[in-house]
Amino acid sequence: MLALPCPHCGTRDEAEFQFGGEPAIRPPSAVTDTVWAEYVYMRSNEKGPHRELWCHAGGCGQWFVLTRNTATHAVLP
Amino acid sequence: MRLASGGRIDRAKKLSFTWNGTALTGFTGDTIASALLANGVKIVARSFKYHRPRGVFAAWVDEPNAVVDVRYGDQHDPNARATLVSLRDGMVVAGVNGYPSVAHDAAGALDLLHRFLPAGFYYKTFMTPSWQSYEPQIRAMAGLGQVGDAIETRAFETRTARCDVLVIGAGPAGLAAARAAQAAGASVIVADDRPEPGGSLLWDTATIDGAPALDWVGATTAGMRVLSRSTVFGAYDHGSFAVLEDRAAAPAGWAGPRLWVIRAAQVVFATGAIERPLVFPDNDRPGIMSANAVLAYLRQHAVLPGRRVIVATNNDSAYATAIALRDAGAAVEIADARAEAPNIEGIRVRPASVPLGTGGRGGLAWVDLGPCDGSRRERVPADLLAVSGGWSPAVHLFSQAGGALRWDEALAAFVPVAAGQHVAGSVTGAWDLATCLAQGHRAGLDAAGRASDLAAPHAPASALARPILPLWGLDLPGTRQWVDYQNDVTAKDVRLAASEGYRSVEHLKRYTTLGMATDQGKTSNVNGLAILADATGQAIQDVGTTKFRPPFTPVPLAAIAGLRAGALFAPLRHLPVHDDHVALGAEMRDYGGWARPACYRGIGETTAAAVKREATNARFRVGLFDGSSLGKIEVQGPDAAAFLNLMYYNEVANLRPGRLRYCLLLRETGVVYDDGVVARLAPDHYLLSPSSSHTAGVLAMLELWHQTEYPTMQVSFHDVTAAWATFAVSGPKSREIVMALGGGADLSEQALPHMAMTKTMLGAVPCRIARVSFTGERSYEVSVPSGYAHSLWRRLLDLGEKAGIMPYGIESLSVLRAEKGYILIGTDTDGMTLPVDLGLEGPLRAKKIDFVGKRSLLTPDATRPDRRQLVGLLPADPAVVPVPGTHAVLRDGGGQRSLGWITTACRSPVLQRSVALGMIESGRARMGETIDLFHLGQFSRATIVATCFYDPAGEKLHG
Numbered sequence A: 001m002l003a004l005p006c007p008h009c010g011t012r013d014e015a016e017f018q019f020g021g022e023p024a025i026r027p028p029s030a031v032t033d034t035v036w037a038e039y040v041y042m043r044s045n046e047k048g049p050h051r052e053l054w055c056h057a058g059g060c061g062q063w064f065v066l067t068r069n070t071a072t073h074a075v076l077p
Numbered sequence B: 001m002r003l004a005s006g007g008r009i010d011r012a013k014k015l016s017f018t019w020n021g022t023a024l025t026g027f028t029g030d031t032i033a034s035a036l037l038a039n040g041v042k043i044v045a046r047s048f049k050y051h052r053p054r055g056v057f058a059a060w061v062d063e064p065n066a067v068v069d070v071r072y073g074d075q076h077d078p079n080a081r082a083t084l085v086s087l088r089d090g091m092v093v094a095g096v097n098g099y100p101s102v103a104h105d106a107a108g109a110l111d112l113l114h115r116f117l118p119a120g121f122y123y124k125t126f127m128t129p130s131w132q133s134y135e136p137q138i139r140a141m142a143g144l145g146q147v148g149d150a151i152e153t154r155a156f157e158t159r160t161a162r163c164d165v166l167v168i169g170a171g172p173a174g175l176a177a178a179r180a181a182q183a184a185g186a187s188v189i190v191a192d193d194r195p196e197p198g199g200s201l202l203w204d205t206a207t208i209d210g211a212p213a214l215d216w217v218g219a220t221t222a223g224m225r226v227l228s229r230s231t232v233f234g235a236y237d238h239g240s241f242a243v244l245e246d247r248a249a250a251p252a253g254w255a256g257p258r259l260w261v262i263r264a265a266q267v268v269f270a271t272g273a274i275e276r277p278l279v280f281p282d283n284d285r286p287g288i289m290s291a292n293a294v295l296a297y298l299r300q301h302a303v304l305p306g307r308r309v310i311v312a313t314n315n316d317s318a319y320a321t322a323i324a325l326r327d328a329g330a331a332v333e334i335a336d337a338r339a340e341a342p343n344i345e346g347i348r349v350r351p352a353s354v355p356l357g358t359g360g361r362g363g364l365a366w367v368d369l370g371p372c373d374g375s376r377r378e379r380v381p382a383d384l385l386a387v388s389g390g391w392s393p394a395v396h397l398f399s400q401a402g403g404a405l406r407w408d409e410a411l412a413a414f415v416p417v418a419a420g421q422h423v424a425g426s427v428t429g430a431w432d433l434a435t436c437l438a439q440g441h442r443a444g445l446d447a448a449g450r451a452s453d454l455a456a457p458h459a460p461a462s463a464l465a466r467p468i469l470p471l472w473g474l475d476l477p478g479t480r481q482w483v484d485y486q487n488d489v490t491a492k493d494v495r496l497a498a499s500e501g502y503r504s505v506e507h508l509k510r511y512t513t514l515g516m517a518t519d520q521g522k523t524s525n526v527n528g529l530a531i532l533a534d535a536t537g538q539a540i541q542d543v544g545t546t547k548f549r550p551p552f553t554p555v556p557l558a559a560i561a562g563l564r565a566g567a568l569f570a571p572l573r574h575l576p577v578h579d580d581h582v583a584l585g586a587e588m589r590d591y592g593g594w595a596r597p598a599c600y601r602g603i604g605e606t607t608a609a610a611v612k613r614e615a616t617n618a619r620f621r622v623g624l625f626d627g628s629s630l631g632k633i634e635v636q637g638p639d640a641a642a643f644l645n646l647m648y649y650n651e652v653a654n655l656r657p658g659r660l661r662y663c664l665l666l667r668e669t670g671v672v673y674d675d676g677v678v679a680r681l682a683p684d685h686y687l688l689s690p691s692s693s694h695t696a697g698v699l700a701m702l703e704l705w706h707q708t709e710y711p712t713m714q715v716s717f718h719d720v721t722a723a724w725a726t727f728a729v730s731g732p733k734s735r736e737i738v739m740a741l742g743g744g745a746d747l748s749e750q751a752l753p754h755m756a757m758t759k760t761m762l763g764a765v766p767c768r769i770a771r772v773s774f775t776g777e778r779s780y781e782v783s784v785p786s787g788y789a790h791s792l793w794r795r796l797l798d799l800g801e802k803a804g805i806m807p808y809g810i811e812s813l814s815v816l817r818a819e820k821g822y823i824l825i826g827t828d829t830d831g832m833t834l835p836v837d838l839g840l841e842g843p844l845r846a847k848k849i850d851f852v853g854k855r856s857l858l859t860p861d862a863t864r865p866d867r868r869q870l871v872g873l874l875p876a877d878p879a880v881v882p883v884p885g886t887h888a889v890l891r892d893g894g895g896q897r898s899l900g901w902i903t904t905a906c907r908s909p910v911l912q913r914s915v916a917l918g919m920i921e922s923g924r925a926r927m928g929e930t931i932d933l934f935h936l937g938q939f940s941r942a943t944i945v946a947t948c949f950y951d952p953a954g955e956k957l958h959g
C-alpha cells in the first residue's frame, strides 16, 4: 500500500486516494482528428518516473499531480 | 515420550484430544505436534504425490509434513500445520491424504510406481486427448484435506498501526534491536510469530548480562509493544507490512485471525534462520527430524522423541541437540560429515560419517552410517535420527522488501546484502548469541537514527564454531534422496530436470514443483538449487533463488476480507421510507447499490401481475413512486452556468430560473456517460439529477474538470442526495392530490408547466415541486427534507386514496418508460453510444463552445452513416417478449451478420403486446422494415418503428 502526499492533508494511505491516470493537455477543438485521438486515447505508460493525477477522494477532495516511479513506487519530488 | 520434569508446559492443565479417533492427552503449552510426539505417534501424514508415510520433521513454521485436519467446537481447519496449532481441550485431530488412515493408506501402493512418476510426469503423460480429461481423477488423488462447506462464522478484523521502527522477530537480535531503538526514543512495534517472545532463547540455556536468557527477555519486553503469534507475511510498498495475528489460542475461544497493516518508517529484519535437512537415501522416514526441532521439543515441551538417537550433521549447531539428549537420558551418537571431530563426554562422535540409508516399518529402526562415497557402511540401530544440513537465513521478507542476496561460500548460505536496511541476528548468517545481540543493538540504534547511552546486552562467546562442510546429497545411484518432503521431489528429479535442459531455478521450480507446496520450500529450496547448480555446472550464486513473494505462510482469504464479507461487502443504501415500502409488501432489490422496491406484490400475486396492475394504474389513475435515490447535486457560484455549459452536451446557460431540461453528460470520448434533469433554481444556483448509481461519479467528474481544467471558475458542488426525499405522483389524477397537500403553490398549467419547478412550504417544511415525468403521464415530483419523508409518503397515500393511488416499483416504471421510448443509461446505451445514436443531434449543431466530448463527435467514426441507432421494435408475434441481447441479423446467403441487438423488451399493458428498443445499424433509415432476430438458435421477426410506442404527441404529459 502506497503512502501518498496530499498537498492539503499530508501523507496518507493509498486507500484514501483515487487514481486519475496520466494527465493530458486538452488541445483546442480545431486540431486534427489524429491529434485529438492522441489526447483522448494515447498514454505513455512509462516504466520509471511517471506524472499522474490522484484525488484525495476519501479526504479533502483535492486533485493533484504526483510524479511516481512506476518501477519502484518511489514518490519523486 | 514425555519427560518427568522440565519444559514450558503447564502440567497442572491436562488437555484431552483425539488423534484419528484415539483419545490422547497433552498439556497447556503443547502444540498438536509436540503432543503427538509425546504420545509416541510416528506417522502423521501421507505425502502429496507418492502417499509415503511421513512424521513430524520440524517444530515450527518450516514444517513440511505434519499437515492435519483439526476440528475444535464448530470450527474446522482442514489444512492446519500441527507444529503451529496450540493444543486445546477437546480438539479432534486427524491425518489427511490417507485412506482409510495415514497409518494404513490404500494409495500407499502408488509409491511402488515411483519409477514411472518422475518430475514432469504429468506434463508428459496426461496430454492425450487433453489434460482436462484426466484432471478430475488426479485432483481427487492429490490435495491435502477435505474442505468443508460450512460458512465461516468467526469474526475477522483488520487493524492498522504506525511506528518509527518495526522489528520483525523477537529472538535475541530482534529484542536487542527493539530495546536499543526504544531507549533512543523511537516508537517500536515488535512482531513475532511464536506464542511468546524469545525466539531461540526459548530452548537455549545461555545467559545474557549474567542472568538466565529468559529473565533478560522478560525484563526487556516489559513496557514494549510486542505482537506475539503475529506472522509478518508480506512486505509491501512504502514501509507497509502485512501481519497475521493468530488468535486461535485467545482465552475467549478460537477467534479468527486478525490482519494488521503496519506502516513503519524503519524496519529491522531479525527474522532468524531455518535449519536445512540433509539429503541422503530414504531421508523421509518417520523418526528423522531436524536437530534443532528435537532440541526445541525437548526444552519447550519436555518431549523426548527417541531414546536411541543418531545426530547427523555437517556443522556445529547440532552438537547442542546431542548434548541435551544425552543429559535427558538418551543414548546418543554423532555422525559428523567433517573429517575432524571433537571429543564430547558420553557421546560417540564418528568423523567423516554420514547416513547412507535408513530402515524400519512404521518408523525408524536403523541407520547405515559411513563415508560420503558409500565405500563402507555400518548399520546402527536407532529410533530417532536428528539431522542438520546447515542453516538458511530467513531472508524471505528482506527479499520481498527489495533487498539483494549474496551466496556466502564460507557459511554455505544466502545472506542479505544490507544496503540501507537494518538486519540483525542469524538472518545475517551469524550463529553465535553474542554476535546476534551486538548486531541487534547496533541495528536498533541505526533504525532509530539516534544515539543512546544504553549498553549493548552481553553473552559469553560460543565454544564450538568450526566451519560447515556443505553437503548437497550423496552420489549413490539407484537411491531416493528427498529434497522437498511436502511435494515429493527427489534429488534425482532435480537432476532429471537439469538433464532435460532446465537451467533456471524458476523453471526448475515449476517443472518439478520444488518449493511450491504450502510450506513454500522453507526446508528444501537451498538444497534443491544447490543440486541444480551442481548438475548444470553453475555456481550457486549464479543459479540464485526463486523470487520471494508474499505470503510467507498461508493466509486465509477470510482474514484478508476482514469485515468486508456478506452483507458488509457492498452495503446497500436504504431509502428514507424503506420501512414503509417493506410494510406495503414491496419486493426490495438491489438497483445500483440502493435497495429499492421492484413492485408491491399483493397476496398470491405474481411479479408480472403486480407490474401490470401498477403500470396500468399509473396510466389511467395515479401512482406514487419513491425517487429519493435519484441523485441531487447542487451547483452554486457566479460561474455555475458557464461551467455547467462546458460540462453538459445540452445548452444549460439559457435555462430560465424555475425551469428544467433533460440533458446528457458525455465522456471526452463523446460516449454518453449519464442522463438527467438539470434544474435552474436561481441565476447562480443549479440542481442536477444524475442517475441513482452515477451520482458519485458525476460529482467526481465535475470536481476533476473544475480543479484541473477550469480552476479559476467560481463554482462549487455539493451532493445533497441523502438530504432530500423525493416522491413522484404520476398519472391523470396527480394534480388534484398534490394540490390537496396545501402550501398554496400555483399548480396551474400556466404557472407550473411540464419541465418547471416551484418552491413552497408545507407548514414549516420546505418543499420543492417539479413537473418531471418518467412515465409519460402528468407527474409531480415532491421533495422534502428526508426527515419528513415518512409523513409526506403517508400523506400522499391518504390524499390519493379516493383517486385510487397505488405505489409502483422500478419494474413497473421500466415498463412505463419503455412504452414511451425513454432510455435507461447502461441498459439502452453502452460504452460506444454517442448522442447522435440516440437521435439527439440538436446541441451538437447549435452549441458553439467546446463542451466535454464535443470534438470526439466530429471524428470520422462518430459521423459514419452505418452507426447503430436506437429504434423501436415490434415483434411479429405480439405475445412473445424477446430477450434483451437478442441480435438483429442480416441473412446473407448461407451466413448471417449482426445488425445490432435488443436493449429493452417488455409486455406493454396499455398496448397489450410486446414492445422492444434496440440499437440497430442504420436503424433510422430502416423505419418500417421487418428484420430477422436471432437468439440461441431460434429465428423470429420484428418491425422497426419509432422509439415512442404510446402517446407520441405527448398530450398526456400536459393534459
Ligand SMILES: [Zn+2]
Binding pocket: A006, A007, A008, A009, A010, A056, A059, A060, A061, A062
Ligand atoms: Zn487531502
